[in-house]
Amino acid sequence: MEDSEELKIGELKLIEKEKVEGELKVNCFSEVLNDGSIHFQIIRFPKQIYVWIGYNSAKLGHLYAAAHTRPNNMVSATTLLGGTFDNTGSGIARRLVLKTGVNIILACNLPKDNTMLEVEAEKILVRKLISLGYTKPRLEATSV
Helix, strand or coil, rough: CHHHHHHHHHHHHHHHHHHHHHHHHEEEEEECCEEEEEEEEECCCCCCEEEEEEECCCCCCCCEEEEECCCCCCCEEEEEEEECCCCCHHHHHHHHHHHHHEEEEEEEEECCEEEEEHHHHHHHHHHHHHHHCCCCCCCCCCCC
């Protein structure tokens, strides 16, 4: 009798471990754009998403955090690593919070002088987030 109870306890521990591991989802993919490759990694945690975007290298780049803030439920972003605050990654992080509804940690290694690359990278990323089901459902638009 005791052996079966131990087995049940062992099974419960195994099930809990699988559940915790199952909540963490990792997706990696790359796209070829113009003359280079852009790489993505998306890690989905229960209440936040970590995204890495790299262009032609596997460097971390600047690290940003963005989240909804109270009382007006606005989105705030800050630089965690990489020096000064710039619009390249912080803008992407802010918009991702609005699209997903969860906190975003974004590591971004995109050239600052290539706005079109930034726009294309964000489009590709958003399409992937939608296909994975990580975005908030859209509200039905009303026509006037």
